Amino acid sequence: MNFFDRAAHYIARLMGHPAAFVLACLAIVIWGALGPIAGYSDTWQLIINTSTTIVTFLMVFLIQNTQNRDSHALHLKIDELLRALDAADTRLVDLEERSEQELERLQEHYKRLAGEPASHAGTGAQAK
DSSP: OOHHHHHHHHHHHHHTSHHHHHHHHHHHHHHHHTHHHHTTOHHHHHHHHHHHHHHHHHHHHHHHHHHHHHHHHHHHHHHHHHHHOTTSOGGGTTGGGSOHHHHHHHHHHHHHHHHSOHHHHOOTTTTO
16 A cells, blocks of 8 residues: 555544544634634635635545545455355456446336246346
């Protein structure tokens, strides 16, 4: 795992902790309490706007990295389960790489199977 992946994983875990939420709420309360002292000036508003924009901008990349990694790991696990089951429809392996039209065809196929009586529906392996 490279530096960015390690840092993104660590920061994502840290930011998902309840203490991070409490700290963010505390920062907003402190900022709000400083409003009367700062005279509710443009600078006072600019501080919260700029800081939240920067944090949001950076967190988008960290969250996307974490979700991509988690999604990839989940796909690999599901692919392995599909490969390990004899009755599984292995057309579903790497499904995320398929076109929208292919996904729609498969969805219709499984809708039809779900509508058939269980004794006639068969398994995915038989429907290939």
